Amino acid sequence: MVYSVKRIEALAAVARISLRPGEAERLCRELDTMYARAEVLQDTAAGENPFLETVLLSELREDRAQPPLPRETVLRMAPATRDRYLTVPRAVEE
Amino acid sequence: MSDLLNRTILAHHSALEAREYSAVELTQVYLDQIAMRESEVGAFLTLDAEGALRAAEESDRRRLAGKARGMLDGIPFSLKDNIAVKDMRLTCASRLLRDYVSPYDATVALRLKQAGAVLLGKNNMDEFAMGSSTEYSALGVTRNPWDPSCVPGGSSGGSAAAVAAKESVFSLGSDTGGSVRQPAAFCGVYGLKPTYGVLSRYGVVAMASSLDCVGVLTETAQDCAAVLECLVGKDLCDATSVEHPQPDFLKAMRAPLRALRVATVSSISEELVDADVWQALQSAAEILRDAGAVIETVELPVPKQALAAYSVLAAAEASSNLARYDGVHYGMRSEDYTSLAELYANTRGKGFGDEVKRRILFGTDMLLGENRARFYVRAQHIRERIRCEMKELLSKYDLILTPTSPTVAFARGSSASQERLACADMCTVYASLAGVPAVSVPFGKNENGLPLAVQLTGRAFSEGLLLRTAKLLEEALG
Amino acid sequence: MKETQYEAVIGLEVHAELKTETKIFCACPTGFGAEPNSQCCPVCLGLPGALPVLNRRAVELCVMAGLALNCEIQRNSRNDRKQYFYPDLPKAYQISQDGYPLCRNGYLTLDGEDGSHKRIGIARIHIEEDAGKLIHAGKETLIDCNRCGVPLIEIVSAPDLRNGAEAVAYLKSLRTILLSCGISDCRMQEGSLRCDVNISVREAGNRGFGVRTEIKNINSFAFVEKAIRYETERQIALLQNGGEVCSETRRFDEVTGETVLMRVKESADDYRYLTEADLMPIHLNEEDLRRLCEMLPELPAERQMRLISQYGIEDAGARMLVSDPGLADYFEAAAAKTNYPQLLVHLIVNDLFRFCTSEPFCSPVASERIGVLAELLGSRTVNSATAKKLLSRLVKQDFSPAEAVECEGLAQIRDEQKLLEMVEFVLDEMPQAVEDYRSGKRAALRAIQGRIMATSKGLADPEICEALLIKLLNREDF
DSSP states (O other), X not given: XXXXXXXXXXXXXXXXXXOOTTHHHHHHHHHHHHHHHHGGGGGOOOXXXXXXXXXXXXXXXXXXXXXXXXXXXXXXXXXXXXXXXXXXXXXXXX | XXXXXXXXXXXXXXXXXXXXXXXXHHHHHHHHHXXXXXXXXXXXXXXXXXXXXXXXXXXXXXXXXXXXXXXXXXXXXXXXXXXOOTTSBOOTTOGGGTTOBOSSOXXXXXXXXXXXXXXXXXEOOSGGGOOSSSTTOSSOOOOBTTBXXXXXXXXXXXHHHHHHTTSOSEEXXXXXXXXXXXXXXXXXXXXXXXXXXXXXXXXXXXXXXXXXXXXXXXXXXXXXXXXXXXXXXXXXXXXXXXXXXXXXXXXXXXXXXXXXXXXXXXXXXXXXXXXXXXXXXXXXXXXXXXXXXXXXXXXXXXXXXXXXHHHHHHHHHHHHHTTTOSSSSSSOOOSOOSSHHHHHHHHHHHHSOHHHHHHHHHHHHHTSTTHIIIIIIHHHHHHHHHHHHHHHHHHHOSEEEEESOSSOOOBTTOOOOHHHHHHHHHHHHHHHHHTOOEEEEEEEXXXXXXXXXXXXXXXXXXXXXXXXXXXXXXXXXX | OOOOOEEEEEEEEEEEEOOOSBOSXXXXXXXXXOOTTOSOOHHHHTOTTOOOOOBHHHHHHHHHHHHHTTOEEOSEEOOEEEEOOOTTOXXXXXXXXXXXXXXXXXXXXXXXXXXXXXXXXXXXXXXXXXXXXXXXXXXXXXXXXXXXXXXXXEEEEOSOBOSHHHHHHHHHHHHHHHHHXXXXXXXXXXXXXXXXXXXXXXXXXXXXXXXXXXEEEEOSHHHHHHHHXXXXXXXXXXXXXXXXXXXXXXXXXXXXXXXXXXXXXXXXXXXXXXXXXXXXXXXOOHHHHHHHHHHOXXXXXXXXXXXXXXXXXXXXXXXXXXXXXXXXXXXXXXXTTOSOHHHHXXXXXXXXXXXXXXXXXXXXXXXXXXXXXXXXHHTTXXXXXXXXXXXXXXXXXXXXXXXXXHHHTOOOBOOXXXXXXXXXXXHHHOHHHHHHHHTTOTHHHHHHHHHHHHHTTTOBOHHHHHHHHHHHHXXXXX
16 A cells, blocks of 8 residues: 555645545555556666667757737636736635 | 458559459448447547548549549548548547638648548547547547457547448548557557658647657558558648658558567567567567578667656647647637636546646646746757667668557456566556657467457668568468 | 954945847747737747757857956856745746856955955856746735746855945946846846945954845946945944844835845755756866857946056046947047047046936947047147037037037137237236236136137136246246
8 A cells, every 4th residue: 555645645736736525545555556557666676768769959949939819719618817917816826 | 231341452452453343342342340339449530421422532533533543532531530520520538629620731631631542530548638448538438349347548449449440431530659659459459550750640630749650550560551641741831740751652662671680679588578478579580580680689769767757758749739729719619617727727627637637737837937847858868869879870770669568458458567567567668768669560369359469660760671671460360 | 342343345236138139048038128928938938848959159258258257167067046936936936047057256356446355256157047927016016937047146245345436336337247248238227237335244253154134136336335334334333232133135215225134044045956957067178168258348347447457547537438338449549539548438437428328338429539639739739628629519410520620710810829819918908917817816717718718708728828828927028
C-alpha cells in the first residue's frame, strides 16, 4: 500500500483537482494498482541518450512575425473578462 | 440503404468525375444515413449538415469548372472531437470543453478542407482520449454498429463507429497506445497509426505528446492510402513533424508484393487471446505464407518493462498536457469558487471525469520528488532502448503480425481482467513506443457477428508496405 | 565574548528579454506597449491542440550571450517543461531548459577601480518563455497575455558575490555586455531586465553555505544594493540572536527599504520537470558556433583596452565610456575630429553628461561638434570657460563652433604683450589683493585672476595670465 488518503489529497492539491467525499479512498486503491505495475521499471537499468534525434540551428523557425488572433477572439473565449483583460479572483503573489 | 454507401473513395472519385452523381447528392446520402442510424450508434458529438452541404456545393462548382482538387474532393468525412476545426466545437468529450469553439484549424483538418473533402461533423471519444471503450465520454454514448450492446472500442470509438455504420466515408482519430487501431478492430474497419511525426499534430489536442499520432479509419486499405497521401508532408507548425520519404501510397498499393519476412510474437500466446481472434491470426498467417512469406516467432524487446514504461510516460505527459484546463483562459469555469485556488480545484475537480482524474493524479505523482528519477526518467530510458531494439527487429523483418486486440468488442459496462488488459496493451503499445506504423486489418466476423482483426506493424515509413499487405489479406478474404 | 564575523554569499539570477521580432515559440510580434491581449495566438495562449515552434534567433542570441560571457556552449541541448499553476501561465507550465541548457560554466570579470580583478562565475544561461502580465486590482487579478511567450534568457551566477556593491557592478557589467551585443535592451524599468537575489550568510572563513533566501521583484540596481544590505544585516542579526534563517522567498519594499516575507519555500515548489516532447533537441555544429562568434561585436572589455591604446585616454574614462555602447560610439565619432581625446573625455563627462538625461545614452550635441570643441580647446584656441559656454549653446542649437569662434571673436587672447598690459592694469586696480598675496594669502590670486577674466570678457588665456601674474607679483620691484 503506497498511497494513503493523505497522500492522495496532497497529490490532488498539487494537481489542483478537488475531490468528492470518499473519492480519495477509491483513488488510493486505483493508484496502488497502477503503481504496482510501474514498479517493475526498477528491475532494469538502461543508459541515457537524450539526443538520438536532434534538429539543426538552421532548421529552426525564422524570426518573422505573423498576424496574431484578433483581441475579440481572445476575449470571447475567456470565461470572465473586464475591459480588455481576462479576470480571475485575486492571485496571491508567487 | 443506398448503394452509394458501399463505394470506395476511388470509386466515388470516378463516379463524381463521370457526373454519375454530385457531391451534394453523395453528402445527402450520408446525412440520411446518419439520421437513420445515429440514435442507435451515437458516433457524433457535433453534426454540421449545413456546412457539409455548403462544402459539397463548392465541390460540385469546382468540378463543373474543371477545377476539381483531387481524389478527396467531394468525399464526406468526420473527425474525432480532439481535432480542431475553426469555428466548430472542440470538446474532447469533456464537460470542461463542452462549449469551447476552436478559433483555428488543425493542419490535418485544413489539408482535408483544402483537398475539397466534405466535413460532416465531430466524433465521440473517451474523454481527452483516455480509455479504450468510449464509455468515458462525458458527452455521449457510442455503441458498436455491429452489436449495440457492445462498445465500439476507444478512445476513437466514435470515428470507428461512424465509418463502420457508413455514416462517413473515412474518419481521422488519434492513437497514443492503440486508440485508433483497437476501435477499428472492434468495428471491423481499417485503422492506421502512421510513423510518429508523419501526420501533423498541430490542432490535435495533446494527450501524450511523444506518443500521440493522428490515425486514419477507412473501409478499405486503398481508401486508407488515399487519405494518407493527401495528409502527409512536413508541417512548420509542428516541430516534431517529418517529411515522408515515400509518400506515393496509392502507387505502392499497385506494386507487386515480394516475399515478406514476417514475425509473430511469442508472448502474445493462445491462452491470452480469444479463440476466434487466435483463429483469425492463424488464417492471416496462412494467407501470407501462401503469398511466399517466411514467418518466424520473436520476442518483443524488454517485455517486462514495456507496458510499465508506456503507462508511466503516457500518464506523466498527460498530467502535464491537461494542466492547462484550469478555467482561466478558455473552456468551462466552475461557478463554485470564492478564491483562485477554489476556481482551479473546482473547475478541474468537477470538470474532469474519473478516468482522467485517475491518470492525472498518477502522472503527477510520477514526476514528483524521487519518483521522477525512479519512474519517469527510467521509463524514458527504457523507451529509448525499446525504440532501438524495435528498429533492429524491424530491419530483420518486414512486418510483425499480431492480433490488434486479444478480444472482440466487449459488452458495455463490463470490465476486463488485468491479464486481458495487459495483453491488449502488449499488442498495440510497442508501435507507439517505437514510433513505427501499424495498421489494424479487419478479418471477418466471429459467430456472433462481431468483427475480427489482425494487426501489421512495420518499420518507420513503411505505411506503403503495410497497406499493400493489408490489401493482400483483404483480397484473400474476398 | 568575541563577536563572530559574518560574510554574505550572494548569487544573482538575471532574466533578460531578447531582442527578437517574434516570440520564442510562436510568430506573434514582441513589440512593447500594445493593447492588452492583442498580441496572442493559439500557441502562446495555450489553446487545445497548439504546439510550440522554436525561434532560431532566440537560440542565436542566447549562444552569443554565452560566447560573450566565456561559457562552454553545449553542442546538444534540450527544452523542458517547468510546471506550476498561476494565471499568467496559460499552459500551466513554462517551456524552459532544465538538465541540458545552451550555455554553462562561464564568467564575468569585475574590474575594481584599484586595478583589482574578480571573476564572477556564471553557472548557466538558458532560454525560456516569459509569462503574461498580471494587474492586481482589488478583489480581482487582470490578465494580459501579450507578454506570454516573449523570449528570455536566464543567466545564473555562481554564489561568488559578497556584497551589494559587487552585485551592482556585476549587473552593470552584464548589462553593458548584453547591450553591446544587441542581445537585450536591458531596461529594468520596462521589465526587459529582471534580477532575483539569492543570499545567505556564513561565518567568515567558513566554506559551507548557510540557509539562503530569495529576494524577488527588485526594480533597480540601487534597490538591489539596498536589498542586499538589509537582508545581510537581517540574517546576521537573526543568527547572532541564536535564531535560524528560514528558506524563504522575500520581496523588497521600496518604501521601507526592507525585505518582506512573500512565502515560505516548501516542497510545494517541486516543478515536476519533464522533457518538452513537442520540441526537438537542438544540435549546434562547429559552423554555427564559428558564425555566431563572428557575429559578436567588440566586447566591452576589448573595447576598453583598444580605446586606451588607440586614443591614449585614461583607464577610468575608458571604463566609463564602454559602460554604454552608444556612448563609446559617440566618443569615437567625436574623437575623429580632434587630437585631444582625453580632453574630449573630460568635456563629455564633466560638461555634456548633465544634459543627457535619458537612458541609454543620447546626446543633444552632434558628435562632430563636440569633437571640434575638444580640438579648439586642446589647441588652446579657446579657453575652458568659452568651451563650456559653447557647449551649452550647442545643446540648444546646432552650429559650427569654429565658425562661431571666428565670427564672434571668441578666440583666446594669447598675445603676451596684450595680456601683460591687462594684468598690469588689474594689478593697479587691486592693491589690497596684491598686499594679501604678498603676505601669504594665496587665495588673493584667485580674485585677481577673476578680475582679469572679467576684464577680458573671459577671453584671456588663463594659464598665460597666471604665469604672468605670478612673475609680476614675485618681482621685488613691482
